[in-house]
Amino acid sequence: MEQRKAENTNDLAFSKEISSRLGGETVTLCYQCGTCASSCPVARITEKFNPREVIKMSLWGEKKEILSGDAIWLCCSCYNCQERCPQRVEIADVIYALRNIAIKEGNVPNIYSEFAAGLLNEGRIVPISKFLEKKRPEVGLPPLKPAGVDALRKILSATGFDKLQKKEEAS
């Protein structure tokens, strides 16, 4: 870790970038106690993810390694760590902020492209099969109301979400 730290001079800029984003505000409060890591169901299974490490690397400015690496995508968003953090670091939300930055920079894991495409096309991230839609009256369910796709697209255009995907499609 010490060697990696020496290679980076840009640490403050990255932690400022994170804390200026929605979800990332509390990142600098971390004092590295490790309560998060001991509460994490993923860290028990794989060495590839440790929330304390993710926060440390973020504070040390290891931007490239964090944004292009596997770790930020291995959080299962269970909020155990956030619930127990004595410093009230909103760890799961910080990881969302890191994912938001990674995606803005063009690092979009395939599964997330699929979710985004479902949202843009149908207003739902899990597409509804024709089979189940036809089956609804048979099992006593009312017809599905139409999703507000038009309104949704206006929102996605206002936040630039639709362009995030276009950038990804072009690459």
Next chain:
Amino acid sequence: MTSYALFLGCTIPARQPFYEVSARKSLAKLGIELVDLENMTCCAPPPLQSIDLETSLSIAAYNICLAEEADLNIVTLCTGCFESLAMANATLKENEKLRARVNKILSNAGKEFKGNKEVKHYLQVLMNDVGLDRLKKSVSKDLSKLKVASFSGCHLLRPSALLKFDDPERPHIFDDLIGALGAESIWYRNKLKCCGGLLRGYADDVALAIAREKIVNTTKAGADCISTLCPFCFLTLDLGQMLIKSTFHEEYNIPVLHYAELLSLGLGIESKELVLDFHKIRVDNVLNKIS
């Protein structure tokens, strides 16, 4: 009769008709009217929050606006939808600056978030509008032979600062509601730990290893079934057992039932009305213990 705007979400209509059928039938029987509104969308759950939090907050707020316009509080079945919408509702009610930012975005879709409605999970409706006493009196079947391993899913409880559903470390509401049906809610190791469901599609091996722990722990505790609230937890634990079988060569066959299904059975709704054949793991052992 108490009325709510039903927020159905994506996964339930896409994959789990048994959840929707059991919830609609049981809540109707208990005097809760569910109103289906037009133009609702995805709730913007963790996969979308991962892409962009500002967009996700705006999408959740848009859906809450539809309920505000209809002058109805929202009820969700899915725990993921509950988390997305309840977090957005609490955050935007508290944070004026963020509300102004989101309302600027919503103005493009002709909406304004006012913050005058509640977002509830259907367990809260059962606890507060129906109440444990009336629920107990409405149960017409004997479920006392059933040992149930409840698993609420993470996003019913956490982040507790915003969701304010139950004590995040020692929750009791879900277990009380299982008890009200006459069944026994049992403790098992790591009961409150995640099922790993959100890692499916990105790291399937890690997700399955976490799900396996849940299946092993509930089986070791002697549960007749696992009871879930979240369609994603259900998928992870029901379909997950097929994947555990092919990956780890271990067979558990522990039935997974949504609480709404147990509730329906307790209220005397016929099992053949509940589309239970859509489950991957057969539920016959559970049905045989109900008389």
